[in-house]
Amino acid sequence: MEPLRPSDPSRIAGHRLLGRLGSGGMGVVYLARTPGGALVALKVLLAEYAEEPGFKERFRREVEVARRVVSPWAVPLVDADPDAGAPWLATAFVPGPSLAEAVAAHGPLAEHGVRLLGARLAEALGEVHRAGLVHRDLKPGNVLIAHDGPRLIDFGIARAPEDTALTATGLVVGTPGYLSPEQATGPGGDGIGPASDVFSLGCVLAFAATGRPPFGTGPVDALLYRAVHDPADLDGIPPRLREAVEDCLAKDPARRPETALLARRLAALRDPRTTAPADSGPQDAAAAANDDARDTTTGDAGPRDTGAGDAGPRDTGAGDGGPRDTAAGDGGPRDTAAGDGGPRDTAAGDGGPRDTRAADNDSRDAVAGDGRHGGAGTADNGPRDAVAGDNGPRDAEVDGWLPEPVARLIAERSAAALALPDIEHTQAPSDAAPASVPGPAPSPDTAGRSGTGRAETGAGDTAGAGRAEADTQGTAAGPAAEAEGGAEGVRAAGRRRFLLLAGGAVALTAAGGGAWWAAARDDDGTGGGSPAAAASARRPVHTVALHGDLSGPQRDTGRAQERGLRLAVAEFNARADAPFTVRVRTVDDGGNPAASARLAAELAGDPAVLAVVGPTTDATAQAALGKYDAGLLPVVAVSPGAISLVLQGFRSFLLGRLPDSVLGVYLSNYLRGSGRSRKVGLVVDRPAGTYGTDLGTALATQLSNAGQPPVPEVVSAMRRDFGTAVDAVLSAGVDSVFFAGLPDRGALIASTLRERGFRGARVSGPALLDGRFLTRAQEAAEGWAMVAPVIDATGKPEARKFAAAYRERWKEAPPRYAAEAYDVTGMLLTALSRLPAAGRTRKNLLAAVQTGKYEGITKTFAFEQTGKMVRTGLMVIDGTGGFLWRVEQGDFVYGGPAPLTV
Numbered sequence: 001m002e003p004l005r006p007s008d009p010s011r012i013a014g015h016r017l018l019g020r021l022g023s024g025g026m027g028v029v030y031l032a033r034t035p036g037g038a039l040v041a042l043k044v045l046l047a048e049y050a051e052e053p054g055f056k057e058r059f060r061r062e063v064e065v066a067r068r069v070v071s072p073w074a075v076p077l078v079d080a081d082p083d084a085g086a087p088w089l090a091t092a093f094v095p096g097p098s099l100a101e102a103v104a105a106h107g108p109l110a111e112h113g114v115r116l117l118g119a120r121l122a123e124a125l126g127e128v129h130r131a132g133l134v135h136r137d138l139k140p141g142n143v144l145i146a147h148d149g150p151r152l153i154d155f156g157i158a159r160a161p162e163d164t165a166l167t168a169t170g171l172v173v174g175t176p177g178y179l180s181p182e183q184a185t186g187p188g189g190d191g192i193g194p195a196s197d198v199f200s201l202g203c204v205l206a207f208a209a210t211g212r213p214p215f216g217t218g219p220v221d222a223l224l225y226r227a228v229h230d231p232a233d234l235d236g237i238p239p240r241l242r243e244a245v246e247d248c249l250a251k252d253p254a255r256r257p258e259t260a261l262l263a264r265r266l267a268a269l270r271d272p273r274t275t276a277p278a279d280s281g282p283q284d285a286a287a288a289a290n291d292d293a294r295d296t297t298t299g300d301a302g303p304r305d306t307g308a309g310d311a312g313p314r315d316t317g318a319g320d321g322g323p324r325d326t327a328a329g330d331g332g333p334r335d336t337a338a339g340d341g342g343p344r345d346t347a348a349g350d351g352g353p354r355d356t357r358a359a360d361n362d363s364r365d366a367v368a369g370d371g372r373h374g375g376a377g378t379a380d381n382g383p384r385d386a387v388a389g390d391n392g393p394r395d396a397e398v399d400g401w402l403p404e405p406v407a408r409l410i411a412e413r414s415a416a417a418l419a420l421p422d423i424e425h426t427q428a429p430s431d432a433a434p435a436s437v438p439g440p441a442p443s444p445d446t447a448g449r450s451g452t453g454r455a456e457t458g459a460g461d462t463a464g465a466g467r468a469e470a471d472t473q474g475t476a477a478g479p480a481a482e483a484e485g486g487a488e489g490v491r492a493a494g495r496r497r498f499l500l501l502a503g504g505a506v507a508l509t510a511a512g513g514g515a516w517w518a519a520a521r522d523d524d525g526t527g528g529g530s531p532a533a534a535a536s537a538r539r540p541v542h543t544v545a546l547h548g549d550l551s552g553p554q555r556d557t558g559r560a561q562e563r564g565l566r567l568a569v570a571e572f573n574a575r576a577d578a579p580f581t582v583r584v585r586t587v588d589d590g591g592n593p594a595a596s597a598r599l600a601a602e603l604a605g606d607p608a609v610l611a612v613v614g615p616t617t618d619a620t621a622q623a624a625l626g627k628y629d630a631g632l633l634p635v636v637a638v639s640p641g642a643i644s645l646v647l648q649g650f651r652s653f654l655l656g657r658l659p660d661s662v663l664g665v666y667l668s669n670y671l672r673g674s675g676r677s678r679k680v681g682l683v684v685d686r687p688a689g690t691y692g693t694d695l696g697t698a699l700a701t702q703l704s705n706a707g708q709p710p711v712p713e714v715v716s717a718m719r720r721d722f723g724t725a726v727d728a729v730l731s732a733g734v735d736s737v738f739f740a741g742l743p744d745r746g747a748l749i750a751s752t753l754r755e756r757g758f759r760g761a762r763v764s765g766p767a768l769l770d771g772r773f774l775t776r777a778q779e780a781a782e783g784w785a786m787v788a789p790v791i792d793a794t795g796k797p798e799a800r801k802f803a804a805a806y807r808e809r810w811k812e813a814p815p816r817y818a819a820e821a822y823d824v825t826g827m828l829l830t831a832l833s834r835l836p837a838a839g840r841t842r843k844n845l846l847a848a849v850q851t852g853k854y855e856g857i858t859k860t861f862a863f864e865q866t867g868k869m870v871r872t873g874l875m876v877i878d879g880t881g882g883f884l885w886r887v888e889q890g891d892f893v894y895g896g897p898a899p900l901t902v
Contacts, residue, residue: 002843004030012088013081015042027059031093040078040090059087066091071127074145074152092266094151096408097415099208100140104648105597105626106405108211111238113401115266115749117143117150118205118244122263124152125201129194129259136192138200139178139627140207141649146297147410148398153372175222177213177647178203181251184224195253198262202232202248206440210236214249216695217647218661222701240269301381306586422744539578542840544569544828545585545603546821547614547635548625552591556771557639557817558616562586564814564821565613569804572829579833580840585609592618593623600624604631609790610842611636611828613821618642625650634846636828638820641766641789642690646874652846653873654863656824658881666787666882667738668706674901675761675785681729682710683749685741687717688767695765696740710738715745726756736761743768746774754780769816769885769892785895786885791858792894793819799857823856830854 002020004010008030010017015032020727021041021334032042045059059082066089080089091513099117103109108446110115121143128135137154144151176184180199182191206214214232232249234242244265250256257265402410546565548558569582587603589596596615603609604627612628612635615621621640628635629650637645637653641660646654671677680703685695696712703710711732726749729737737760739749746768753762766788774781793799793806793814802822806814831848832840854861862876873879884895 004435009086012042012044012086013079013084015090017042032090034078034090038078039093041093042088042090044086053531056082056087059089063089065131065133068131068133069124071124071152073124074127074147091110094144094146096145096147096410097413098141099143099145099150099204100630100649101626102145102406102409103140103208103211103290104622104650105409105630106403108236109208109403111209111241113403114205114209114241115269116398116401117208118201118241119263119266120149121152121201121204122198122259122266124150125194125197126259126263128152128197134193135197135200136183137175137178138197138204139175140204141175144203145402145406145410147402149401152552175226176220177215177217179224179227180253182253184227191253193253194259195256198248198256198259199253201249201262202245202256203246205241205245206232206234206237209238209241209245210234213647215699216693217643218697241266241698244269266556283621303747338631393646400660525540540580540837540840541583541608542610542832543583543590543606543608544579544825545587545609545612545614547587547589547596547599547603547612549591549616549620550586550588552589554591554616554639555716556815558588558614560815560818561613561616561638561821563810564818564823565805565825567802567809567818568825568829570823572826579837582829583608589615589620589624591620593619596620597623597627600627604628604633609633610832610840610845613638613824613828615640618645621645625653628652632842632846634828634842636824636847636849638824639790639817643692643694644873650873652842654849655873655875656820656827656861658875658877660694660765661698662877663695663787663789663882664700664702666884666900667695667763667765668701669899669902670785670787670884671736671738671761671763672706672708673899675736675763677761678708679732679734679736680708680710681732681734681737682712683722683725683729683737683739683741684712684714685739685745685749686714687745688741691742691765692740696738699738699740715741720748722752725749726758727750728757730758734760736763739764739768741767743770743773744776746773747780749783750777763787766790774887774890774892781887782890784887786892787814787882787898788885789820789881789883790816791819791883792816792885793857795894795896796857802857819858823854823858823861826856827852827854827861 004017004019008017008020008028012030012032018031018033018039020028021031027043027045029041029043032040034040037630045055051446063080063082064079066075066080070076075094078090078092081087082089097105108114121138125135125138135152138152142152142154144153151222178190178200180196183196203214206212210233214234215226215230216233217223228251232246234245234249237245244257244262247255247257248262366597400583480759502742544565548561549555550558550562552558566584569584572578573581585603587599587608589599596619600612600615600623603612610633612633614635614637614638615624618640621637622642622645625635625645625648629652632652634652634654636656638656640655641657641663643659643661646655646659651719671680680699682696682700682703684692699712711729711734713728715722715725719725722745726737737749737758738755739746739762741749741764746764750762750773762784764786766786768784769786769788769790773784777784791799795801796819799819800818803814806818827849828845831846831852831854834848835844850863852862859880860876860878863873879900880897882898882900884898886893886895
C-alpha cells in the first residue's frame with residue numbers, strides 16, 4: 001500500500017482514506033475505513049472521467065452488476081454511489097494475490113488446488129448467470145486467491161447476453177488468450193452467453209494447472225485465431241482434470257457443461273472412488289448451487305503429471321506455438337476494488353465459511369485474510385480488525401489447496417493490512433475526485449547527458465554464486481522514506497489491461513544517440529581532491545543493482561552486463577553537476593531460478609535500491625519478477641527474450657530488447673532476401689522450450705503470410721541425432737534451414753547439415769550467438785547467420801566511444817550485451833535525475849521510464865504505446881532492435897541492422 005498523496009481527499013462519503021491500494025484506467029482504489037470501522041477497498045472514478053457520460057455509465061453498470069451477484073466466491077459490494085460528483089464504490093478488502101501473481105511467483109497449483117479453484121469459480125459464475133449476466137472477462141488477473149478459495153472480481157464489462165452495446169462497433173471485448181471462440185469472432189456479440197464464461201474458466205484452469213495459457217502468447221490476432229481454430233495446449237494437466245477442462249474448451253458452446261454441472265463434477269473428483277456425474281445430464285442450476293460442493297478431505301495434493309514427454313517429431317505448422325510455458329497473459333487493468341472479506345453462506349454449520357454479516361456483530365472488523373483488498377462484506381459495526389478465515393467453521397477441504405509460499409504471502413499481507421499506518425492529512429478537500437497522476441518534473445539542463453570520466457562507487461566485477469554482494473564502500477544510506485519497497489508497501493501484481501501490437505505495422509524512427517566522454521580516471525568518484533569528488537561527497541546517494549548470472553552457464557553475458565552498468569555509473573558519478581551519487585550493488589544467481597527469486601526478494605526489500613538491471617536468462621527472470629513486482633522495484637532486462645515475461649502483467653518490469661517472437665519478422669526478411677530462400681526447413685528443438693517455440697512459431701507465421709509456408713520438423717529431447725529431422729526437410733526440397741534451439745544441440749544439427757553437403761542458408765536466433773556453438777561445431781559453424789537483439793559496439797558508429805572507454809578500462813573489446821546494459825543504466829539514471837529530490841522513488845522512476853524516450857547508443861528505448869494502447873513493459877516496435885550476425889573464419893562477425901523489408 002502507498003501513502004496518500006497531497007492531492008488525495010481525506011474522506012469520501014464518510015469513509016476515512018488510509019492509503020492507496022492502486023490505480024487503473026478509470027479510477028483509484030483506496031484502503032478506507034467505513035463510518036462503522038470496517039476496512040474496505042474504495043474505488044473512485046478519476047476526475048477527468050467523472051463528467052464523461054460513457055465512463056459514468058460503465059461505472060454505474062459495474063455497481064449494478066456487483067449488487068446483483070451474491071456468492072461466497074465473488075467479491076461483495078459494501079456500498080456505492082455511482083451518481084455522486086465523484087462516483088465511488090466500496091467492496092470488501094482482500095489482501096491476497098491474484099491467481100496470475102501467485103502462479104507466476106510460485107508455480108502451478110496442485111491437482112487438489114485446481115479442482116477446488118474450478119468448482120468454486122463455477123459456483124460464482126453460476127450466480128453471475130442466474131443474475132442474467134455474462135462476466136465476459138474471466139482471466140487469472142480477475143481471480144483473487146484466499147486461504148479458503150478464490151474470489152471473482154471485475155464486473156466492469158459484464159452484461160446480459162442479448163446486450164451488444166459493447167461489441168456493436170466490432171471491437172473484441174475481453175482479454176485475448178482467455179476469450180471464447182464466439183467472443184473472438186462475433187463482431188455483434190452474437191452467440192455470447194454463459195457458455196462463453198465456461199470456456200474462459202477452462203482457460204483459467206489450464207493456466208492454474210500448467211503455469212501457461214492454453215493458447216500460448218503472441219500478437220492479438222494470433223491468440224484469437226488459435227482460440228477459434230486450434231486445439232488447446234493441455235500438456236501437463238493431471239488426467240483426472242483434463243477431461244473436464246477439455247469439455248470447457250469445446251469450440252461448440254452447446255457442448256460445454258453448465259456451471260452447476262461443472263461444479264458438481266469437479267467436487268466429485270475430490271475422492272478417486274467418487275465418479276463425476278458426467279452422464280447425469282444438465283442439472284437444475286439453482287438446486288445445484290445450493291449443494292455443498294466442499295468435502296472434508298484434502299483431496300489429492302500429490303505430484304501432478306507433468307506430461308507424457310516427447311513422442312517424437314511434431315508438425316509445428318504455421319502459427320502453432322507448440323508447448324507454451326508462458327505465464328499469465330492477463331494484464332487487465334484490475335482497477336476494480338478487488339476482493340472480499342470472506343465468503344458468505346446461508347448456514348453457519350455447513351462446513352464452509354459463515355455469513356460475514358454475522359461478523360458485523362462482533363467487536364472486530366474482518367480483514368479478509370485471504371485476498372487482495374478487502375474487509376468483511378458489510379462489516380461496519382466493529383471498531384477493531386481481525387483476519388478473516390476465523391469467520392466460522394473451517395472447511396477442511398481448503399487445507400493444502402495452496403502452495404505453502406502463497407499461503408505465507410496471504411498471511412503476510414493480512415498482517416500488513418492490520419498494521420495500518422498513521423492517518424496522514426492531505427490537502428485536497430473531502431469527497432474530491434482524485435486527480436490524474438502527474439508526469440515527471442521538467443528536466444534540468446544537465447539531465448540526459450551521459451557524463452564523463454570512469455569513476456564508480458562499486459569495486460570488482462563479480463560476486464559469489466547465489467549470494468548478494470554489496471558495494472565495497474558499504475550499503476548506501478539512501479532515503480528509505482522515499483523508497484517504495486518493504487513489506488508494508490507490498491501490492492499484488494499489476495492491475496492493468498493492455499493489448500500487444502497486432503500485425504506487422506512497424507513505425508520507423510531514426511535511431512541513434514551518443515555520449516560525451518572525458519578522460520578516464522582510476523578512482524571511484526568519491527575520493528580525491530577534484531571538484532567533482534568534493535561535490536560527489538555532498539550528494540544524496542542512491543543504489544542501482546545488477547542482478548545476473550555471474551558464475552553459471554551464462555556468466556559471460558552476466559559479467560558483460562555488470563561491466564556495462566558500472567561504466568555508466570562511473571561516468572554519471574564523475575559529473576560535477578550530477579544531482580546525486582550512485583552506488584552499485586551486484587547479486588549473482590549463478591543461473592539458478594531459486595537463487596534468483598531469493599536474491600530478488602532481498603533487493604526488493606532494500607529501500608536504498610531504486611532500480612535493477614537484469615536478470616540474465618528467461619528462467620531466472622521468471623523466478624524473480626514476482627518478487628520485484630511486490631516491491632514495485634523497477635527492473636530492466638536486456639538479455640531475456642520470452643514474450644511471456646511481458647504478458648504476465650508485472651507492473652515494474654521493462655523488457656529492454658525486442659522479444660524473441662518479434663525477431664521472426666527480421667528472420668523471414670533475411671531468409672527471403674539475402675538468403676534467396678523459396679522453401680525453408682524449420683527445425684524446432686524441444687529442449688529449447690519456450691524460446692524454440694516462440695521463435696519457430698513467429699517465423700512460421702511470417703513465412704506463411706508471405707506465401708512461403710515452411711517445412712516444419714520438431715526434434716524430441718530424447719534424440720541426440722538430428723539425421724532424421726535433417727533428412728526429412730532435405731527430402732522436401734528445402735533450400736535453407738532455420739534452427740530454433742540452443743548452442744549445444746545447434747552444433748549437432750550444424751554438423752549433420754555439413755555431413756549431408758547442404759550448401760543453402762543456415763540461420764538461427766540469438767541463442768546460437770554463443771561461443772559454445774563455435775567450440776562444438778568447429779568448421780560446421782562456418783557460414784551460419786543469426787538475428788539477435790544485440791550489437792557489436794566496435795562496429796556501430798554511435799557506440800565507438802563507449803567501446804574505446806570499455807577497452808581502456810578492461811583491456812579488451814566490449815562483449816555482447818555490455819553496451820545494452822550501459823544504455824538501460826543510462827536511461828534509468830537520466831530519468832532519475834529529472835525527478836525532484838523529494839520525488840526520487842521507485843514508483844516515480846518507473847513512471848518516468850515508462851512514459852519517456854531515451855536515445856541510446858544501441859537503439860531507441862520507449863515503452864509507452866500510442867493510440868488506444870496502454871503502457872506495457874514491451875518496447876515500442878519502431879523498426880530498430882534486430883541485428884544480423886554471421887560466422888566467418890571461426891568467429892562471429894557483426895552485420896549491422898537486420899533487414900526490415902525483403
